[in-house]
Amino acid sequence: MKFLRNYLDKIKPNFEKGGKLDMFHAVFDGFETFLFVPNKTSKSGVHIHDAVDSKRTMTFVIIALIPALLFGMYNTGYQHYLAIGQNPGFWNTFLFGFLAVFPVVVVSYVVGLGIEFVVAQWKGHEIQEGFLVSGMLIPLIVPVDTPLWMIAVATAFAVIFAKEVFGGTGYNIWNVALVTRAFLFFAYPSKMSGDLVFVRTGNVLGMGSGQVVDAFSGATPLGQITAAASGPVQVTDVLGNPLSLWDMFFGLIPGSIGETSKLAILIGAVFLLVTGVASWKTMGFVFFGGIITSLIFNAIGTTPGMLIKPYEHIMLGGFAFGAVFMATDPVTSARTETGKYIFGFLVGLFAVLIRVLNPGYPEGMMLSILLMNSFAPLIDFYVIEANIRKRLKRVVAQSDNRGKI
Amino acid sequence: MMILQPVQSGYYTIFPDDFTGFSPKIAVKQGDQVSAGTMILYDKNDPDIKIVSPVSGEIVSVNRGEKRKLLCIVISVDKEMEYRDFEKKNVLQLTAEEIRKQLCEAGIFPFIRQRPYGYGACPSDVPRDIFISGIYSAPLAPSLELILKDQEADFQTGLDALAQLTPGKVYLGIHADCNIPALNKARNVEQIRFEGPHPVGNVGVQINHIKPINKGEIVWTIDPSDVLFIGRLFNKGIADFTRLVALCGSEVKKTGYHRMLPGVSIKNLVENNTTEGIALRYISGNVLTGTRIDTEGHLHAFDNQITVIPEGSETSEFLGWASLGFNKFSNSCTFPSRFIRRLTGKEFVLDARIKGGKRAMIMSNEYDKVFPMDIFPEFLLKAIIAFDIDKMENLGIYEVIPEDFALCEFVDTSKIELQSIVRKGLDLLYNEMK
CATH class of the missing domain: 3.40.50 (Rossmann fold)
Structure with missing residues (x-):
């Protein structure tokens, strides 16, 4: 790697102030720090620093997302071939899914990082890693049939208006990936919900063409429950065969790309918790809040939505994915430890509440997290207020003593 | 651990900046003879606060920086130490x-x-x-x-x-x-x-x-x-500032304890006693709160240790953020070193690199883990950055000084200079409140 280092050192002066490529210094800097750990040493303050940095942290979130991404690719192919009644084997199924999903990943990254680079250059700061995670989350939470241009527009909107205007990574109020999804959801509702978007029925680059079988219905299990008139609903796959709990756990069901496999999400969750990147308090209490709320509905409920069992809530839709990867975003969730319990619990509560009581939205996770993102500062405010009150009380209690001194 | 021979040098240097909050006014001039215990500086705001010479000798120079800021006073030392008598008292x-x-x-x-x-x-x-x-x-x-x-x-x-x-x-x-x-x-x-x-x-x-x-x-x-x-x-009945100072750090060949006076040059101590061939960082004090000095630097007034660690500026580490990092010290669980330390008690060499770029505060609960006080460090820091006096008071600014945030600064993923934020906040607050 000596050669690369030398080459970078050679071209570096061009990117420094006054150099002819000064206008790309942020880009150069971004690549340099990506390739080599910065060897800048501390000038003041502590003389030693922990080896961890935000690149490391963000990389770990991306690693945690890889199982969900790979499975999402496979499932995209699986659902497609199920819909057209063919079975081309594992690798072809995966290849179809890869070809369908990969462009979404590319579009999300190119648009988001492009904006990030421009802003970094403009403001003269380093390129920040935050979007590396958002850019991976976005493809995983959209239906596979979302047109690429919509993803580009929504990503640009989210990065600019949900992040950069607030000051960039670390200052945003709402989770950037979820704002992207919310933008798509409200701007292009026909492409974000319903029976037609979650399973790719058309071909990809000529691959996997065929006629959709007669029995096909692309409704997600949650969509089926919302549409049902009464009673506990037996959810089915795209051909109308009943789905077992294991199907839902492994994730061979229609849904947004990354959300279907609870197994893949579980692997990611374990990884995030072991490495300490995500908070178990937030994550755990999202599930807890969801379970408690659905139990209450089970007890009083009559409609199909109210009768969904707690484990079904977790197994279906984006609940698990949101709990593990979205609610735990440290920037937009509560930042106090006590606050994390409350935040998590309420995310779970509202997700189930929206799913069950609002016929317009079969999936409540996105809105629930965004809602709680807005309230996270308020939760922290009250947690801190308790500390402040304690301190003030102390002053009152000791004020007699103070008078003497 | 043995106590090794005392360390002396021909010149002693006094740094008024060691005494945070002290506004120095010089009481001697170049060429004056002083004994150990003679006042050389006093506080502009309170003349009762005095700094005295730790050695007897002659004032060689009074060094000033920008805006005539007093940087240091150099005293050449007598052969025989002469102490000012303050009388023994019960x-x-x-x-x-x-x-x-x-x-x-x-x-x-x-x-x-x-x-x-x-x-x-x-x-x-x-x-x-x-x-x-x-x-x-x-x-x-x-x-x-x-x-x-x-x-x-x-x-x-x-x-x-x-x-x-x-x-x-x-x-x-x-x-x-x-x-x-x-x-x-x-x-x-x-x-x-x-x-x-x-x-x-x-x-x-x-x-x-x-x-x-x-x-x-x-x-x-x-x-x-x-x-x-x-x-x-x-x-x-004398002002004797002799300290037992530890010479320590991964790059010191012969570590140990030496008696010395503040202001002593560490040149004799570290010469031929540190790793050669790499850039080194000499610190008066510990690696968290110490003052950076050079090979000819001096022991600062409050310090009981001299630490020498690698500077690390010549290392270039390819894709370091992606490496498994078995030999990288971290408090976070994103490196296996934490588990290795717990299992084997392995020791790590840390250099002075920051090892990352400065970011906004992203991770939560990072400071709290190394800040065992009934205070919310992150929110106090944010109040200081915003200089919201009411909030600072409410969140406990009066209970802290920069050194309390040293470990937070060490573990910080975002590499923010927290101690200097706290120092500036306290200084501003003092000026506001007095």
Whole structure:
């Protein structure tokens, strides 16, 4: 790697102030720090620093997302071939899914990082890693049939208006990936919900063409429950065969790309918790809040939505994915430890509440997290207020003593 | 550990900046003869606060920087040390006023620090309590047992003197398994036992657990090694600032303890005694709160250790953020080193690299883990950055000084200079409140 280092050192002066490529210094800097750990040493303050940095942290979130991404690719192919009644084997199924999903990943990254680079250059700061995670989350939470241009527009909107205007990574109020999804959801509702978007029925680059079988219905299990008139609903796959709990756990069901496999999400969750990147308090209490709320509905409920069992809530839709990867975003969730319990619990509560009581939205996770993102500062405010009150009380209690001194 | 030969140098350098909050006014001029204990500086705002020469000799130079800021005073040392006589006194028979005066006169008062603000104590204040941390927990900290060894009488005299200065108590924080006779048998103080890893030895943490500081209150703190100065003053009648200093760090060939005076050049100490061929960082003090010095640098006034670590500026690490990092030290679980440390007790060499770019605060609960006080560090820091005085007060600004945030700064993923944020905030607040 000596050669690369030398080459970078050679071209570096061009990117420094006054150099002819000064206008790309942020880009150069971004690549340099990506390739080599910065060897800048501390000038003041502590003389030693922990080896961890935000690149490391963000990389770990991306690693945690890889199982969900790979499975999402496979499932995209699986659902497609199920819909057209063919079975081309594992690798072809995966290849179809890869070809369908990969462009979404590319579009999300190119648009988001492009904006990030421009802003970094403009403001003269380093390129920040935050979007590396958002850019991976976005493809995983959209239906596979979302047109690429919509993803580009929504990503640009989210990065600019949900992040950069607030000051960039670390200052945003709402989770950037979820704002992207919310933008798509409200701007292009026909492409974000319903029976037609979650399973790719058309071909990809000529691959996997065929006629959709007669029995096909692309409704997600949650969509089926919302549409049902009464009673506990037996959810089915795209051909109308009943789905077992294991199907839902492994994730061979229609849904947004990354959300279907609870197994893949579980692997990611374990990884995030072991490495300490995500908070178990937030994550755990999202599930807890969801379970408690659905139990209450089970007890009083009559409609199909109210009768969904707690484990079904977790197994279906984006609940698990949101709990593990979205609610735990440290920037937009509560930042106090006590606050994390409350935040998590309420995310779970509202997700189930929206799913069950609002016929317009079969999936409540996105809105629930965004809602709680807005309230996270308020939760922290009250947690801190308790500390402040304690301190003030102390002053009152000791004020007699103070008078003497 | 052996105590090695004392370290001396031909010139001693006094840095007024060591004494945070002190506005120096020079009392001597170039060419003046001084003895150990002669005043060389006093505080512009309170002339009772004096800094004295630790050695006898001649003032060689008074160095100033931009805007005539006083940087340092260099004293060439006599062959025979000559001490100014302050007369032996029995502290138990002195009034608080007399002790105070004596401490000011002998230049020992600036070693007593106050909270809030972390400035030198003001002789006209009466502190609520005085806190002494009898635990050295910082990285590579010297052995307090060795420092206090054979000086139990001086230490006790120092404590007796301090006890007179407050209507409250003198609290001595000691380790749960403390076996240092000077601390265990100390009289006139209240011993409070603590245990745990660093920052257990930070006096700020101990105050927060014993009796937190409220708005309007003043407490004093002093390091046990500085208590010895007080004892020597009354028992021997001289201002003797001799310290037992640990030479430590991964790049030192022969580590050990040496007696020396503050201001001594470390040149003789480190010459031919450190790793060759790589850039090194010399620190007066520990790696968290120490002052950066160079090979010809000097021991600073408050420090009991000289640390030498690799600078690390010549390392270039390819894709370091992606490596497994078995040999990288981290408090986070994103590196296996944390588990390795726990299992094998392996030690790591740390260099002075920042190892990342500066970012906004992203991770939560990172500071809290290394900040064992009933304070929300992140929110206090944000209040300081915004300079919202009400909020700072409400969140506990009066209880902290920069060193309390040193570990937060070390573990920070976002590589923010937290200690300097706190220092600036305290300075601004002081100017606002006075």
